[in-house]
Amino acid sequence: MINQLVKGIKEKDAPIVVGLDPMLSYVPKHLVKDAFAAYGETLEGACEAIWQFNKGIIDATYDLIPAVKPQVAMYEQFGVEGLKAFKKTCDYAKSKGLVIIGDIKRGDIGSTSEAYAIGHLGTVKIGEHVYSPFTEDFVTVNPYLGSDGVKPFLKVCKDTDKGVFILVKTSNPSSGEFQDRQIDGKPLYEIVAEKVAEWGEDVMGEDYSYVGAVVGATYPEMGAALRKIMPKNYILVPGYGAQGGTGKDLAPFFNEDGLGAIVNSSRGIICAYQKDPYKEKFSSVDYADASRQAVLDMKEDLKNAFVK
Numbered sequence: 001m002i003n004q005l006v007k008g009i010k011e012k013d014a015p016i017v018v019g020l021d022p023m024l025s026y027v028p029k030h031l032v033k034d035a036f037a038a039y040g041e042t043l044e045g046a047c048e049a050i051w052q053f054n055k056g057i058i059d060a061t062y063d064l065i066p067a068v069k070p071q072v073a074m075y076e077q078f079g080v081e082g083l084k085a086f087k088k089t090c091d092y093a094k095s096k097g098l099v100i101i102g103d104i105k106r107g108d109i110g111s112t113s114e115a116y117a118i119g120h121l122g123t124v125k126i127g128e129h130v131y132s133p134f135t136e137d138f139v140t141v142n143p144y145l146g147s148d149g150v151k152p153f154l155k156v157c158k159d160t161d162k163g164v165f166i167l168v169k170t171s172n173p174s175s176g177e178f179q180d181r182q183i184d185g186k187p188l189y190e191i192v193a194e195k196v197a198e199w200g201e202d203v204m205g206e207d208y209s210y211v212g213a214v215v216g217a218t219y220p221e222m223g224a225a226l227r228k229i230m231p232k233n234y235i236l237v238p239g240y241g242a243q244g245g246t247g248k249d250l251a252p253f254f255n256e257d258g259l260g261a262i263v264n265s266s267r268g269i270i271c272a273y274q275k276d277p278y279k280e281k282f283s284s285v286d287y288a289d290a291s292r293q294a295v296l297d298m299k300e301d302l303k304n305a306f307v308k
């Protein structure tokens with residue numbers, strides 16, 4: 001899958017992943033109205049609105065981008081109906097040729113991690129039948145429980161050619177509370193990065209490992225140090241756009257060949273129609289066109305990453 005992700009990034013000339021993180025308040029009124037007319041003001045109605053919203057964004061952007069990153073929390077807030085919308089979104093994006101990065105941030109004791117890995121990346125056998133419960137190509141993994149919480153994911157990745165992005169230095173303001181703590185003279189995030197490089201050696205694709213890392217766009221200096229520690233690991237970079245990261249912050253995350261990182265934007269793309277400068281030009285009915293324009297603008301902005 002890492003090979004497919006790199007191929008998509010090269011073909012579309014876009015190291016961009018669109019984050020599908022829908023809150024009901026982001027969905028234009030006309031979609032909510034139609035969904036409530038069909039299903040009432042119910043969890044099902046809310047999830048139908050969200051699904052239609054996502055479908056519009058995927059249809060408007062799939063030719064520009066290699067991947068989408070649905071954030072499972074946005075769907076879990078609606079319970080079982082939300083998870084159905086999550087799966088429907090993943091399956092539809094996949095039918096459009098997109099790589100799916102499930103932002104699930106899981107990680108537990110070994111036996112529980114194994115169940116997470118099977119559910120999101122693998123298959124379950126029931127009697128004579130084999131099912132893929134969810135259909136992501138990558139998932140995000142929280143390494144706080146250590147190697148035995150991560151290794152079940154790596155085993156499933158080996159069996160399925162899928163991959164993981166492990167949280168190394170997150171984009172949020174308080175990420176330093178634990179991640180920057182000095183241990184034996186280095187910050188914890190560097191120790192995690194060294195483990196990512198080690199775990200990744202065992203599951204190599206053509207040029208990059210199936211094991212990647214999450215490093216926030218909001219910490220470019222740390223991005224530079226981490227790029228060196230993990231030269232063969234793809235970096236998923238959240239924090240662009242709504243959290244303040246811009247193209248000029250991003251050069252350190254990439255390798256010399258212009259590869260090695262993929263930048264996420266969620267609210268910056270999916271809520272574009274509600275925000276400047278797009279809200280002047282696009283009405284809520286044209287929300288998907290606004291998202292397309294926001295992806296085109298992001299692509300242009302990322303080019304700044306390579307202007308020395």
Ligand SMILES: O=c1ccn([C@@H]2O[C@H](COP(=O)(O)O)[C@@H](O)[C@H]2O)c(=O)[nH]1
Pocket residue numbers: 019021071103169170171172214215216238239240241242243264265266267268
């Ligand atoms: O360090 C991290 C890890 C994950 N995220 C997730 O990425 C998106 C960001 O959304 P924006 O709207 O583009 O800010 C969201 O799903 C986060 O949970 C992150 O932001 N930082």
